[in-house]
Amino acid sequence: MAKKGKIAGNEGDAGDSGTPAYQEEVGHEFTKKEYDVGLTFFWMFIIGIIFLAFCFIWTIADLIAPSGKAEFFVSLPLGVKLMVIGMFLFGFFMLFVVFTILYNRGTNAITKAIFSAEKMYRQIKATREARVITAGLLISIIVIGIGILLAIVYSRPHVSGGPSTGSLVLDFLNELWNASYGEFFLLFAVLYFSFVVLIIMGAWVWNQGTIFFQKKFFMKNQ
DSSP states (O other): OHHHHHHHHHHHHHHHHTOHHIIIIITTSSOHHHHHHHHHHHHHHHHHHHHHHHHHHHHHHHHHOSSOHHHHHHHSOHHHHHHHHHHHHHHHHHHHHHHHHHHHHHHHHHHHHHHHHHHHHHHHOOOHHHHHHHHHHHHHHHHHHHHHHHHHHHTSOOTTSSSOHHHHHHHHHHHHHHSOHHHHHHHHHHHHHHHHHHHHHHHHHHHHHHHHHIIIIIOOOO
């Protein structure tokens, strides 16, 4: 009876914390605040996937029928309307099932990707030199990425003349103005999704780089 009471007490503690995945999967490696940040980025990632998929379908619909889509749907027979609505509901339900399955693992993976170095700081007190080297490496990667992106953009043929900054802006605004609603929101979805992914990847590079340089060059012999 005493053992049963002890188990019930432990389950009560886990329930009071409101983060069963945090206690069962991640354990005490990360704080509640860090787990909440990982959970936030997980939902931002999921929203980006849903938004991107929706805008992609919208863009395809715009390419097939630039206008009159609502009138066309209204003119369909009732059975076809229900079939189309059912297909969308089925797709949404399947996405919901997949995201529910990935909820704990995805949140824990993102938490580890973002805060692995923070856990190491608490355990072995990483040196400033390891952080500086990793920061320099991360900045170098970012600069290289920006350079590649600008090289691709400036290599495109431009309607407004030479490859100047002003012509690039005018060309971009002109293309954006002539884009359909689906293409416009698809661009926004791609930018949003890329922003979230880059933040997570940047945090992962920062953590792994710091851990690598700390263990490789600055770890004291034990």
